[in-house]
Amino acid sequence: MQTKAFRKTYTRIERITKATCVLKASSVRFGELAWVEKKPAQVISIIGELVTLQVFGGTEGLSTHAHVVFTGKPPSLAVSDLLAGRFFNALGQPLDGLSPVKGEEREIKGPAVNPVKRAKPNVILTTGIAGIDLNNTLVTGQKIPFFADPDQSYNQVMAEVALRAEADKIILGGMGLSNDDFIFFKNTFEAAGVLDKIVGFVNTSEDPPLERLLIPDMACTAAEYFANDKKEKVLLLLTDMTLYADALAIVANKMDQIPSKDSMPGSLYSDLASIYEKAVQFEHGGSITMIAVTTLNEGDITHAIPDNTGYITEGQLYLKHDTDIGKVIVDPFRSLSRLKQNVIGIKTRQDHPQLMNALIRLYADAMNAKTKKENGFDLNDYDVRCLAFARDYATKLLAVDINITVNEMLDTGWGLLQAHFEKYEVGVKDELLQKHWKKEPQTSA
Amino acid sequence: MTTGKVVGVISNLLLIEVEGAVTQNEICQVNAGKWLKAEVIRIRQNIASAQLFESSSSIEVGAEVQFTGSMLEVELGPGILSRKYDGLQSDLERMTGTFIEIGDSTDPLDKDKSYLFTPLAKDGDLVKAGHWLGSVKENQIDHKIMVPFVWEGSFKVTWIASEDHFRINDVIAKIEDKGGKTHEVTMVQKWPVKVPLTGFVEKIRPGKIFQTGLRVIDTLNPMMEGGTGYIPGPFGTGKTVLQQAIAKNSEAEILMIVACGERANEVVEIFSEFPNLVDPVSGHKLDQKTAIICNTSNMPVAAREASVYVGMTLAEYYRCMGYKVLLLADSTSRWAQALREMSNRLEELPGQDAFPVELPATIANFYSRAGIVKLGNGQMGSVTFIGTISPAGGNFKEPVTESTSKVARCFYALSQKRADSKRYPAIDPLASYSKYIDYQEFGEYSDEHIQKGWVQSVKRLKDLLRIGLEARDQINILGDDAVPVDYHISFWKSELIDFGIIQQNSFDPIDMRSEIDRQRYMLNFILDVCSKDFQFENFEQVRDYFKNLINLVTQMNFSDYGSSSFKKYEEQVVEILNQNTELHAN
């Protein structure tokens, strides 16, 4: 960057908040990267001569006479194949002690893909987990978060999913990741022998919180490079998006913006969408599939962060501890994959959609029976059968520790129906019953 | 031309120091290497605030600005149908790159394509704005070429082209105003999107059903031609699927779909599906009558507001040609949020939930542009508008839902509970309503065209539902055994209505669309079943009996109307009905 040498240094800061600082400067562009001493910062507002910078490293210890230099360009990432197998911080600087990656500099908040240049996502992405593959089937190019309580082992589940899914590259965007989980990810990927497929952008809980604002865009830029330039199948993991949104709220607050629901900025929807919409299936076969984690506050999915996320993503996977069987399951009610209809019954067996719905409907009946029981009512025979079914269903299909093929899931499902119900109780098309309902009564699935 | 320079950038809000006259809502162009469009939204002394329809990265303080003198306009003419537009009516298919780069914009209409023009007016005719001068074939649609809507007064036709091929900018007629001045008319004209497009004589009260093919709408909560409706619901409850089901199965002659701040993959689905689906109205492919305006959630926020107005204006344009137009917008909440983001940057004093205080008025004005109208030649045209709402936290007590409830006449409330138990479409049958059902106009229309006493039958069905749900609540409170068997019968009748009429599988090739004739048949059939005097010994009998019934009625819905399998299942229903009544007689 020869131009850097001519950049003017400013040495007078007029205002400082916990996240921002304001100074007088000229010829500044909106969104450009600046350095406040050694801390990276970005221009987020210009009014006349007054330029507001969001200081990613935080403003602790910042002096009014600090040196400020504008770089003349927005934050960027050098992209090339050399990114593979490397871990970086939020600014794209290596975390592994090796030298920086050489490559083409790309602005990190790139433009949107023209919708007419997208392909319809219809390639199934299997995980072996029936709570996903059977009930909430994923496809490449989809974006979907896990909604999880903070105490659940969501990162473990996500790593497991990442390893089982067929991907050319796995890109990890860690925001406020505990150091333990960071090491866990590295070890898991190493043990699986896939480190050369991994690119990591990590901001740990020990790093400045505002820096994590750059993580998703960095990760998306790398993902777009592999998915579009290299036509690869990219799996992008983002954890934890709640911590990302919290950082957005801090900046908005220091900018005196009027908050909307739950102290979140009014632009939260657009901010999150600009990240999640990077998920794409290209016609040439390359794709970005996004799996994120959104941790919940006391299971509240009406909170602005999960709520806005749900409105953006193509479904959500809801992890829940099932006390009846003592395992973590993928909750069949609140979980949803909106793109499943692109593949189920088409790329999978024809009975898939109806069977899946029948199982869930009966599970709902079981939950009603459970409520009845808890309220001290007598259970009728149907209720009792539903409850027995629910236990089997949770153990054999909903638990996250399952690892079987989709056909095995379907066969298990039919087995469960037959073990607990009569034909007329399951509400499935006659045609399918004739094909899959075994003649001889089954005792157990 | 008025000029200015950028003196401030706060995200996509630009502060511009202006030299000369400037108008509220005027479009200006900002020099950022490319010329970028922005709309003036506030003026204070010599500083105009403008919302940039692009990402503002790369805008430098001091950038040159030129004011265009006009508001945001659309181009109207043949070639709109089958198009995929962005929020500002740029044709997305003409853009070359994989990504939409800042400042990319393309022509909305094909200037080189020639259309076969057939004159409808003749020399000497007296005409006014909106009068049909001729017609060209646009796909299978007769696209009327009209006297430009912005021209005031009456004119005399002095020359009209005879049947021949023309391109959109060719002159196809000359008309003379009162002062003797001659004006040339081409096939293309412009209109500012934020101003309702006139060009009709009067609006009339809706009263003729607008069929959607969905039982829970047509039978229970009917939409009218030129009517308005809204679909609020928590995320994932089926707003988009419902709107798309309406798009595919309704009786609309022209379809305008505005994908407003929602997912790109959802428009991709439309792109890939519509050219292969058959339009039940014309028999041609569905994309032939459709235009899509998409500003997906990752496209510039300011163009989101524009997108709904662009869609409405295009819909109004086809209404003036005498068509039954359906306008769908998913989701109007994203538009409201775009307004909120901007209001916030302007540091305006906020209303509820930080939305701008004028939100209710903005929404009301927009919905009011729908309607059925009488044209100058006595023909009718209509714009039926259905918008979705994405309420924060799924709670309907929020400004967008509440403001919309005051203007829209049909309310299709999606319920989380129904969606969770996969009872699709998840429209809450009792909370939802159509105000049209009480319109005298609809009463008369349905008496004549559907069946005498139709409205009363529908209300009976709703009563049965209500009674059933009350019975269910009692059963849940008191327990199965503690209530009379009659309660169970009432409850299971409502379940029969739920499964047989309200629920409908939008992914099943047969069940997805139910003609009003078939709906009438099913309503009568189910009312008939419900009027039987059932006798049961215990509630288990009731449950088993009705589950059987429900299964058969569902199979009827999955069969072609009147087909042999339809009749087979129907006979089975009649058979088990007779059994129960026989049992009773013994």
Ligand SMILES: Nc1ncnc2c1ncn2[C@@H]1O[C@H](COP(=O)(O)OP(=O)(O)OP(=O)(O)O)[C@@H](O)[C@H]1O
């Ligand atoms: N009528 C239906 N039949 C079967 N499945 C449905 C139906 N409606 C909705 N679904 C299921 O629910 C999912 C979500 O529906 P949809 O995308 O329409 O929700 P939405 O209300 O538009 O959500 P959002 O507000 O997030 O856009 C669908 O992908 C589908 O799996």
Ligand SMILES: [Mg+2]
């Ligand atoms: Mg939707």
